[in-house]
Amino acid sequence: MNTPSTPFEGSSGADTPAATPAFSPLYQQIKGLILQSLQAAEWKPGESIPSEMDLAARYRVSQGTVRKAIDELAGDNLLVRRQGKGTFVATHAEQHVQYRFLKLVPDSGDLASEGPAQRTIVDCRRLRANAEIARALALRSGDTVVQVRRVLAFAGVPTILEDLWLPGGPFKGLSAERLAQYHGPMYGLFEAEFGVRMVRADEKIRAVLPDESQQALLAVNAGTPLLSVERVAYTYNDTPMELRRGLYRTDSHHYHNALS
Amino acid sequence: MNTPSTPFEGSSGADTPAATPAFSPLYQQIKGLILQSLQAAEWKPGESIPSEMDLAARYRVSQGTVRKAIDELAGDNLLVRRQGKGTFVATHAEQHVQYRFLKLVPDSGDLASEGPAQRTIVDCRRLRANAEIARALALRSGDTVVQVRRVLAFAGVPTILEDLWLPGGPFKGLSAERLAQYHGPMYGLFEAEFGVRMVRADEKIRAVLPDESQQALLAVNAGTPLLSVERVAYTYNDTPMELRRGLYRTDSHHYHNALS
DNA sequence: CAGTGGTCTAGACCACACT
DNA sequence: GTGTGGTCTAGACCACTGC
Numbered sequence: 001m002n003t004p005s006t007p008f009e010g011s012s013g014a015d016t017p018a019a020t021p022a023f024s025p026l027y028q029q030i031k032g033l034i035l036q037s038l039q040a041a042e043w044k045p046g047e048s049i050p051s052e053m054d055l056a057a058r059y060r061v062s063q064g065t066v067r068k069a070i071d072e073l074a075g076d077n078l079l080v081r082r083q084g085k086g087t088f089v090a091t092h093a094e095q096h097v098q099y100r101f102l103k104l105v106p107d108s109g110d111l112a113s114e115g116p117a118q119r120t121i122v123d124c125r126r127l128r129a130n131a132e133i134a135r136a137l138a139l140r141s142g143d144t145v146v147q148v149r150r151v152l153a154f155a156g157v158p159t160i161l162e163d164l165w166l167p168g169g170p171f172k173g174l175s176a177e178r179l180a181q182y183h184g185p186m187y188g189l190f191e192a193e194f195g196v197r198m199v200r201a202d203e204k205i206r207a208v209l210p211d212e213s214q215q216a217l218l219a220v221n222a223g224t225p226l227l228s229v230e231r232v233a234y235t236y237n238d239t240p241m242e243l244r245r246g247l248y249r250t251d252s253h254h255y256h257n258a259l260s
Numbered sequence: 261m262n263t264p265s266t267p268f269e270g271s272s273g274a275d276t277p278a279a280t281p282a283f284s285p286l287y288q289q290i291k292g293l294i295l296q297s298l299q300a301a302e303w304k305p306g307e308s309i310p311s312e313m314d315l316a317a318r319y320r321v322s323q324g325t326v327r328k329a330i331d332e333l334a335g336d337n338l339l340v341r342r343q344g345k346g347t348f349v350a351t352h353a354e355q356h357v358q359y360r361f362l363k364l365v366p367d368s369g370d371l372a373s374e375g376p377a378q379r380t381i382v383d384c385r386r387l388r389a390n391a392e393i394a395r396a397l398a399l400r401s402g403d404t405v406v407q408v409r410r411v412l413a414f415a416g417v418p419t420i421l422e423d424l425w426l427p428g429g430p431f432k433g434l435s436a437e438r439l440a441q442y443h444g445p446m447y448g449l450f451e452a453e454f455g456v457r458m459v460r461a462d463e464k465i466r467a468v469l470p471d472e473s474q475q476a477l478l479a480v481n482a483g484t485p486l487l488s489v490e491r492v493a494y495t496y497n498d499t500p501m502e503l504r505r506g507l508y509r510t511d512s513h514h515y516h517n518a519l520s
Numbered sequence: 521c522a523g524t525g526g527t528c529t530a531g532a533c534c535a536c537a538c539t
Numbered sequence: 540g541t542g543t544g545g546t547c548t549a550g551a552c553c554a555c556t557g558c
Contacts, residue, residue: 023535025546051524062548067525077520083525084555101519200520206510207467207485225467225485231519250466257517259361259491260337260460283554285527311543322529327544343544344536 030059031069038078038089039236045091045191049079052087078199092198093188101187101201101233104160104248105256114154122217123149124176126168133165136232136243144168148179151217158218159253164244170196187233196241201233205255214247227255290319290329298338298349299496305351305451309339312347338459352458353448361447361461361493364420364508365516374414382477383409384436386428393425396492396503404428408439411477418478419513424504430456447493456501461493465515470507478509487515 034055043049052070056063070087073079077100080088092100098116106114126144134141145165152160166174171194182189190196208228215222227248235241248255294315303309312330316323330347333339337360340348352360358376366374386404394401405425412420426434431454442449450456468488475482487508495501508515 065547081525086524203517203519205465205515205517207487209485223483225469227465227467255465257463257465259463325528341544346543
C-alpha cells in the first residue's frame with residue numbers, strides 16, 4: 001500500500017490539466033481504504049475491526065485521523081462503536097432494532113405490544129427482467145432476476161404486501177424454503193447467505209388503490225386506499241441490489257418519518 | 261456564567277443520590293450553552309456566530325472542544341459552517357433548498373423544471389383548540405389557535421392541500437394578508453415575523469380518500485387515493501409549535517425518503 | 521489489570537474568502 | 540494580508556469492558 005504522506009489524491013502526473021484541484025483530506029482517504037476492506041469482506045458483519053491504534057499504524061497516520069474516518073462510517077451506519085469493546089461491522093441480523101428500513105409503526109406507537117410479524121411467502125420464482133426492473137437494478141433487459149412476493153401480518157391482520165426483485169447472479173440459490181426457514185429480517189439472510197449487505201435505500205411513496213390480487217392478500221376491498229412504497233436498496237458503491245414494491249395498510253399503522 | 265472547569269453536570273449538592281453518575285462531556289455542555297444563546301436569539305437566523313476562537317475564550321475551553329460542539333449543532337441543521345467566512349445560524353428563508361421539510365417531488369425528479377409553487381390561502385382564522393389539537397401543541401383545550409388552510413399548485417395543478425394550526429400566543433397578528441404577501445417558505449415568515457424557528461418535525465403518513473371540500477380544492481374525485489401527511493413541527497427544546505395536516509396528490513409527484 | 525473507545529488540549533499548518 | 544473554518548498530529552487522561 002502506498003503511504004498517504006501527502007493528502008492529495010489523483011494521479012501525480014506532472015502535466016495533469018486538473019481543472020479541479022481535487023483535494024481530499026487524509027481522513028477521507030482512510031475512510032475510503034476502510035470502505036474497500038468492508039467491500040472485500042476483510043471483516044464480516046458483526047465482527048470487530050482492528051483497534052484505532054492498529055489501523056493508525058497500518059495506514060501510517062495518527063489515531064485522530066483514523067478516528068475521524070471511523071466517525072463518518074459510524075454515522076453512515078456502516079460501523080458501530082462500542083466503548084470498551086471495539087468497533088464492529090454493522091449488521092441487519094441481531095440488530096436490536098429489527099427491520100431497520102421498515103418505517104411502518106402501529107398508531108399506538110408501541111412497537112413491542114404487537115409482537116413480531118407473521119411472515120408468509122406467497123411466491124418465489126426466477127424470471128427475465130423487463131425493462132423497468134432491469135433499469136432499477138442496473139441490469140440488462142432479459143437478465144434473470146428472482147421475484148418474491150410475501151405478506152406480513154400483525155396480530156393476525158395482513159398489513160404489508162411486498163413484491164421484490166433481486167439480481168439472479170448474487171442471489172443464486174434463493175428459494176421460498178430458504179426464506180421461510182430464516183427467522184429475522186430478510187436483509188439478515190441476505191448478509192449471511194449471499195454476502196450482500198444493504199447499506200442505504202431510496203423510497204418513493206404514493207397513495208394507490210389495490211388490484212384484485214392485492215385486495216385478496218391484504219383482505220381489503222377495492223376502494224381502500226393503500227400506501228405504495230417503492231424502494232431501491234443499495235450495497236456498497238451505490239450498487240442497486242433490490243427493487244421492492246410494498247403496499248401498506250394504514251388503517252391501524254402509519255409510516256413514520258422524522259425530519260430535521 | 262459558571263466556568264465549566266469539570267466535565268460533570270447536574271447540581272453539585274453534596275448528598276445528591278445520583279443513581280446514575282450522569283457524566284456529560286465538556287463539549288456537550290458547550291453545545292448546551294450555544295443552544296441557550298440560540299434560543300435567546302442572541303444570534304439571529306442568517307447571522308454569523310462568534311468565531312471558534314472567540315467562543316473558546318468565552319467558555320474557557322480549547323478550540324477543539326468548541327469545534328466538536330459546533331459540529332454536532334451543524335449536524336442537527338441548527339448551524340451552517342462556511343469555510344473562510346464563519347459559522348451561521350441556519351434559516352428557512354433564503355436557503356438554497358426552499359421547502360426544507362417538504363419531501364414531495366415531481367416524478368421526473370427535476371425540481372427546477374416545474375418552477376415555484378402557486379400558493380393560495382383559502383382560509384385563516386382564530387379559534388379555540390379542541391382536545392386533539394391542544395394535545396398536539398401542548399396547549400389546553402380552549403386556548404386560541406390560528407388555523408390556516410392553503411393550496412399549493414404546480415404548473416397550475418393543485419397538488420397540496422394543507423390545514424395547519426399554530427398556537428395563538430406566539431403567532432399573534434398572523435393573517436391571510438400577511439401569508440399572501442410573503443414570498444418564500446412559510447417557515448421563513450415565521451422566523452422573520454414571529455421569531456419562531458422550526459428545528460425538527462415528525463410526520464405520520466397514511467393513504468386516505470378526500471372528503472367533499474378536499475375534492476373540490478384538489479380537483480379530484482371521491483375515489484382518488486391521497487397521501488395524508490400529519491406533521492408536528494418543533495422549535496428548540498422540543499416545544500411543538502405547529503400541527504399540519506397535508507393532503508398530497510401523488511399522480512405526478514411522490515413523497516421521497518432516503519433511508520440509511 | 522490491560523485494552524478499547526471517548527474526551528480534551530495545544531500547536532502547526534492548509535484552504536478559503538474578503539479586502 | 541488577515542481572519543475564518545478545516546485538517547493533522549501527539550500526548551494525556553477518562554470511562555467502559557472483560558479478564
